[in-house]
Amino acid sequence: xxxxxxxxxxxxxxxxxxxxxxxxxxxxxxxxxxxxxxxxxxxxxxxxxxxxxxxxxxxxxxxxxxxxxxxxxxxxxxxxxxxxxxxxxxxxxxxxxxxxxxxxxxxxxxxxxxxxxxxxxxxxxxxxxxxxxxxxxxxxxxxxxxxxxxxxxxxxxxxxxxxxxxxxxxxxxxxxxxxxxxxxxxxxxxxxxxxxxxxxxxxxxxxxxxxxxxxxxxxxxxxxxxxxxxxxxxxxxxx
Numbered sequence: 128x129x130x131x132x133x134x135x136x137x138x139x140x141x142x143x144x145x146x147x148x149x150x151x152x153x154x155x156x157x158x159x160x161x162x163x164x165x166x167x168x169x170x171x172x173x174x175x176x177x178x179x180x181x182x183x184x185x186x187x188x189x190x191x192x193x194x195x196x197x198x199x200x201x202x203x204x205x206x207x208x209x210x211x212x213x214x215x216x217x218x219x220x221x222x223x224x225x226x227x228x229x230x231x232x233x234x235x236x237x238x239x240x241x242x243x244x245x246x247x248x249x250x251x252x253x254x255x256x257x258x259x260x261x262x263x264x265x266x267x268x269x270x271x272x273x274x275x276x277x278x279x280x281x282x283x284x285x286x287x288x289x290x291x292x293x294x295x296x297x298x299x300x301x302x303x304x305x306x307x308x309x310x311x312x313x314x315x316x317x318x319x320x321x322x323x324x325x326x327x328x329x330x331x332x333x334x335x336x337x338x339x340x341x342x343x344x345x346x347x348x349x350x351x352x353x354x355x356x357x358x359x360x361x362x363x364x365x366x
Contacts, residue, residue, distance in 0.1 A: 156332035158182070161262075166192065169320040247344045255329070255337040256299045263326040264293060264306040270320075271313030282312040300327065 158181060166175035173194050180187030268285055272278045289308045296302070 156330065156335070158331050159328045160331060160334065161326060161328040163324070163326045165322075165324050167320075167322045248341070251337060251340045251344060253299065254340070255333060257301075258333045259300045259327055259329045261296060261300050261302045261325070261327050262304060263324060264296065264302075264304075265324040266293075266307070266321070267309045267311075268321040269311045269313060269318060271316050271318045273315075273317040275314045278312045278314050282310050285310045 161180045161184075163178040163180070164175070165178075167173065175192030176189055177192060178187055178189045266289055268289075270278065270281060270285065272281060286308075289310070293306050293308065
């Protein structure tokens with residue numbers, strides 16, 4: 128074989144490898160990521176988990192949701208928060224700042240930029256949820272207060288709340304299967320148990336588009352932020 132023929136074969140091999148990489152990259156955009164959220168609350172005990180899987184469960188990762196303990200006496204939540212002793216002995220100095228018309232205008236611009244940012248993120252979230260599928264939604268509740276009338280009223284509120292939550296989900300996402308909603312009242316005793324299981328999926332391409340939109344939105348927000356001019360700084364100092 129001549130040198131030209133060998134170079135041609137090598138070039139064709141590299142072209143095939145590049146084409147294969149492009150095809151695999153395009154196929155990866157259509158791979159769906161499935162997220163399963165499970166939560167159970169019975170009395171003051173609770174447990175939950177978050178499972179993310181691809182390729183119909185061939186690759187999956189599970190995280191346990193930490194339980195929250197309630198104090199029976201004060202109805203407070205116990206958290207172990209570690210704080211540093213470095214800043215405990217520092218004293219805060221009080222500073223007075225006089226406002227000027229320029230400062231008021233800056234505050235208005237800041238509020239407008241925050242509102243625009245929230246509105247933009249809401250639109251991005253809605254676009255992302257439009258292409259999200261709900262495969263399972265199960266929400267079962269067993270409750271009782273010991274009083275028949277109060278239990279019946281509370282059960283009615285529970286049905287209304289569940290229906291409103293699922294109506295919002297159905298409006299924002301694509302529901303593949305009918306939900307399983309149930310409220311079972313217990314009239315003879317005081318009892319509470321609720322379990323929630325929700326499975327949703329979205330494509331990798333949809334997640335990447337959402338991430339790109341977020342980055343573009345953040346970058347635009349930084350460019351639109353009003354910059355303080357030297358004249359404004361001098362006015363503030365003089366005030």
